[in-house]
Amino acid sequence: MHSDVVASRSAEHRDSRESRNGGGPTLDAVSLAIIEQLQEDGRRPYAAIGKAVGLSEAAVRQRVQKLLDQGVMQIVAVTDPLTVGFRRQAMVGVNVEGDVESVADALAAMSECEYVVMTAGSFDLMVEIVCEDDDHLLDVINKRIRAVPGVRSTESFVYLKLKKQTYMWGTR
Amino acid sequence: MHSDVVASRSAEHRDSRESRNGGGPTLDAVSLAIIEQLQEDGRRPYAAIGKAVGLSEAAVRQRVQKLLDQGVMQIVAVTDPLTVGFRRQAMVGVNVEGDVESVADALAAMSECEYVVMTAGSFDLMVEIVCEDDDHLLDVINKRIRAVPGVRSTESFVYLKLKKQTYMWGTR
DNA sequence: ACTGAGGGCTGCGGATTTCGCAGAAGTGGG
DNA sequence: CCCACTTCTGCGAAATCCGCAGCCCTCAGT
Numbered sequence: 495m496h497s498d499v500v501a502s503r504s505a506e507h508r509d510s511r512e513s514r515n516g517g518g519p520t521l522d523a524v525s526l527a528i529i530e531q532l533q534e535d536g537r538r539p540y541a542a543i544g545k546a547v548g549l550s551e552a553a554v555r556q557r558v559q560k561l562l563d564q565g566v567m568q569i570v571a572v573t574d575p576l577t578v579g580f581r582r583q584a585m586v587g588v589n590v591e592g593d594v595e596s597v598a599d600a601l602a603a604m605s606e607c608e609y610v611v612m613t614a615g616s617f618d619l620m621v622e623i624v625c626e627d628d629d630h631l632l633d634v635i636n637k638r639i640r641a642v643p644g645v646r647s648t649e650s651f652v653y654l655k656l657k658k659q660t661y662m663w664g665t666r
Numbered sequence: 667m668h669s670d671v672v673a674s675r676s677a678e679h680r681d682s683r684e685s686r687n688g689g690g691p692t693l694d695a696v697s698l699a700i701i702e703q704l705q706e707d708g709r710r711p712y713a714a715i716g717k718a719v720g721l722s723e724a725a726v727r728q729r730v731q732k733l734l735d736q737g738v739m740q741i742v743a744v745t746d747p748l749t750v751g752f753r754r755q756a757m758v759g760v761n762v763e764g765d766v767e768s769v770a771d772a773l774a775a776m777s778e779c780e781y782v783v784m785t786a787g788s789f790d791l792m793v794e795i796v797c798e799d800d801d802h803l804l805d806v807i808n809k810r811i812r813a814v815p816g817v818r819s820t821e822s823f824v825y826l827k828l829k830k831q832t833y834m835w836g837t838r
Numbered sequence: 839a840c841t842g843a844g845g846g847c848t849g850c851g852g853a854t855t856t857c858g859c860a861g862a863a864g865t866g867g868g
Numbered sequence: 869c870c871c872a873c874t875t876c877t878g879c880g881a882a883a884t885c886c887g888c889a890g891c892c893c894t895c896a897g898t
Contacts, residue, residue: 521750526750529743529745529750532742532743533742533743533744534742535741535742536708536709536740536741536742536743537708537709537741539854539855539856539885540855540856541854541855541856549876549877550876550877550878551855551856551877551878552856552857552858552876552877552878552879553875553876553877555856555857556875556876557875566745566750567743567744567745568708568743568744568745569707569708569709569741569742569743569744570704570705570706570707570708570741570742570744570833571701571704571705571708571739571740571741571833572705572739572740572741572742572744572833573701573738573739573740577738578693578698578701578738584785585757585783585785585792587823595827595829598827598829598830599829601829601830602829602830607830608830608831608832608833609830609831609832610828610829610830611757611825611826611827611828611829612825612826612827612828612829613756613757613823613824613825613826614823614824614826615821615822615823615824616821616823617823620757620823649787649788650787651759651785651786651787651788651789651792652785652786652787653783653784653785654783654784654785654786655767655770655783655784656782656783656784657767657770657771657773657774657782657783657784658773658774658779658780658781658782659780659781660780660781661742661743661744661780711856711883711884711885712884712885713883713884713885721847721848722847722848722849723848723849723884723885724847724848724849724850724886724887725846725847725848727885727886728846728847729846
């Protein structure tokens, strides 16, 4: 049933990942399998996960705790704020002059920013923001974000409808 | 400790939400409080949640189950794919001629699309895609997405570094 | 006003899961 | 070879999850 995962565990000490990113902890095939289990159901019991990946309940528990401590993953409830019904959302593309990373940090410090990513392309930064209402949204975009030193320009995309939201990569 | 939440539960039968979105179930203050608890820790025991929101363990369990069944929220493990180390990601802005929603559905059906949202602004759709490697990314953007009927043009923003990723709205 | 249906909450056992710890097994450095 | 370190296993105790029966409240219908 799960012999493939078990076999790969002892066969490979380290896989080829981790080489490109700067500082991420190494993940073996078993931890990946555990993460996939928890992507399907964040409350799945450790014993069930252990059966699926070929480990004891206690071992799964240790690895999950370490993954959480290291910040590799987090187990949380996610919702569509628009469905929940009380927020205005937008994606904002940002162009920066000077140090992009410091601007990204400044934006990430804002509580309204839920998602900040550095990109290649006609924007240097993409930022997802969540607001109370239209006034709040306007304030955040035109006052707060544009006020950050180094922000040259912004372009906003107000959310009309969220069509898909998954966290199942690696499971397909 | 939690008297504010308890008081508000009996004080208001329904709050003013749900009016703007098309079909989302109504959420009262207690369900919101439960969701906030699970946004902090998706594995928090029902009894602890009940103590925080002023409900019995069984009642919390019923509500959580209903929220999951209704699709209002999901409890999952989330990671930064770049930290995990084995994917290429990009945000793609899409312009559409004709029916935007049908194009959105077509893109949402693709397994590489993790996030699809209809927007107002210079893009009709924003799509986040997750790929194996650069070749896969190129293939998805230039062949698969552009091949969808109604797609007029696309613009890509390859992810360089994810700076922030939270699910804590409503908790601040 | 009475009644019956429906939804939601509580309390309570029994089954299951989580938790902490001690011991075993594998690994690398001195 | 031995020691320090890490990781896995097994197991009992404590906590949690789960299903169920009963109660309360609301709301239509008569």
